[in-house]
Amino acid sequence: KVAPRVLADLGAEIVPIGCSPNGRNINDGCGSLHPELLQLTVPGVRAHVGLALDGDGDRLVMVDHLGRIVDGDQLLYVIARARHEAGQLQGPVVGTVMSNLGLEVALRELGVEFRRAPVGDRYVLSMLRTAAVLGGETSGHILCLDKTTTGDGLVSALQVLAVMRQSGRSLAELAAPMRKFRKCFS
Structure with a gap:
């Protein structure tokens, strides 16, 4: 509510x-x-x-x-890219071993470092505390330590909506540069 x-x-x-x-x-x-x-x-x-x-x-x-x-991977990309372009991205972006390779590739193309933590928001949080403020999981659990101390979907949504409003671009346009790769598990 x-x-x-x-x-x-x-x-x-x-x-x-x-x-x-x-x-x-x-x-x-x-x-x-x-x-x-x-x-x-x-x-x-x-x-x-x-x-x-x-x-x-x-x-x-x-x-x-x-x-x-x-x-969550695509949303993390949208937030990270906007922060990077504004000169406001602090440290690397943290995902997990399950994050889509497309996220890592898209961030690399921007010159943004990407690190992988074990699966679980507590592991992402632990890695963030060492050198970064933005990370998350494919599930949509996004952590923005400069905004809040825990995952908050509404805080994440407000950041994405702000990017949409400021850029005048649709969510589809903002997420498009991150091409998702098929996942293969062995």
């Missing part, structure tokens, strides 16, 4: 989905774990973007105006 209020207070037109918790329906067919309804709704109502937070609000997945999922 917090995110729709904050976004509305900032002037966004909101179409809430899955925002009626009853104590048993957390992440039930909605949120960052199940963004399928959001993928249909965003283009259906001609929204610019959709936000999907998980039940406790620490993870964020977004949907572009075409209904395509923009995952």
